[in-house]
Amino acid sequence: MRNSFWNKRIPTLLGIILIAIGLGVTTYLVKQGGLFSIRAGPTHEPKDVRISNITDTSFTVSYSTEDAVSGALNYGEDSSFGQSALDDRDQSLGKISPYNLHNITVRNLDPGKIYYFSIISSQDTYLNNSNPFEVTTGASIEDIPLEQNPMSGKLILPNGKAPGEAIIYVTTQGSQVISAMTKEDGTYLLPLNSLRTSDLTSYFKLNEGKILKILAIGENLTSNVILFSDQIDPVPAVTLSNNYDFTVNTLPKASDSARLEGFPSFSS
Numbered sequence: 001m002r003n004s005f006w007n008k009r010i011p012t013l014l015g016i017i018l019i020a021i022g023l024g025v026t027t028y029l030v031k032q033g034g035l036f037s038i039r040a041g042p043t044h045e046p047k048d049v050r051i052s053n054i055t056d057t058s059f060t061v062s063y064s065t066e067d068a069v070s071g072a073l074n075y076g077e078d079s080s081f082g083q084s085a086l087d088d089r090d091q092s093l094g095k096i097s098p099y100n101l102h103n104i105t106v107r108n109l110d111p112g113k114i115y116y117f118s119i120i121s122s123q124d125t126y127l128n129n130s131n132p133f134e135v136t137t138g139a140s141i142e143d144i145p146l147e148q149n150p151m152s153g154k155l156i157l158p159n160g161k162a163p164g165e166a167i168i169y170v171t172t173q174g175s176q177v178i179s180a181m182t183k184e185d186g187t188y189l190l191p192l193n194s195l196r197t198s199d200l201t202s203y204f205k206l207n208e209g210k211i212l213k214i215l216a217i218g219e220n221l222t223s224n225v226i227l228f229s230d231q232i233d234p235v236p237a238v239t240l241s242n243n244y245d246f247t248v249n250t251l252p253k254a255s256d257s258a259r260l261e262g263f264p265s266f267s268s
Contacts, residue, residue, distance in 0.1 A: 043067040044121045052169060052179040054200055056111035056140045060179060062103045062167055065121055071102035075117035079132050101165040103181050111140045138200030146203050151190040153235030155182055155216055162186030166218025175204040216240060
């Protein structure tokens with residue numbers, strides 16, 4: 001792994017300034033209507049839009065595009081939006097880059113509020129059937145987060161290489177959906193101590209023998225995985241395009257037709 005979890009790159013002062021300018025310009029154009037178009041180009045159109053990692057102060061929006069393009073969100077407490085958020089990697093590196101898989105986290109929100117957002121894909125605006133997307137933040141939880149091991153593992157391509165971009169989604173019966181992007185070497189780490197219940201009102205306890213479901217997406221390939229809670233650290237290696245039921249064995253399932261429930265996306 002090139003950079004550990006605690007060894008992230010710190011954006012340069014110039015990068016921070018450029019991001020601030022970019023966010024300001026985007027917000028201004030939104031208010032003036034300058035970023036809206038009638039229809040997004042078919043290769044820029046966001047697909048499989050999913051909301052995950054909802055807390056009392058943040059949420060994550062992820063989606064894919066056929067072409068590698070820049071991505072951002074315009075969001076706010078009403079349909080006029082007024083604020084913008086860049087892809088997590090753009091925020092971290094201090095520059096805007098094109099991607100096929102997009103992962104955008106909106107932070108510094110208020111608990112228990114409805115937020116509306118649109119997706120800016122390249123220079124086009126994407127809505128949910130002509131209406132803004134919406135998400136409600138969770139309530140504040142006074143309890144201390146639970147002591148639970150994180151989920152860790154690695155994704156590889158059929159040729160044995162690490163995917164250039166990949167996202168892991170995780171859920172179990174009664175819990176919310178959480179997600180994370182993989183590192184450059186295909187590894188991932190998902191903290192579970194602050195995993196919430198599906199109604200977001202309390203932390204979710206992973207009891208022994210609990211079955212979890214994983215959806216892995218990368219390089220236009222998908223894998224569905226089922227495993228027990230005691231198999232999460234680490235999860236056996238997953239080859240994208242294969243499905244696995246680790247509650248039975250570590251071999252890929254013979255059929256790839258099964259689709260796991262629990263990872264809904266907005267229709268495109």
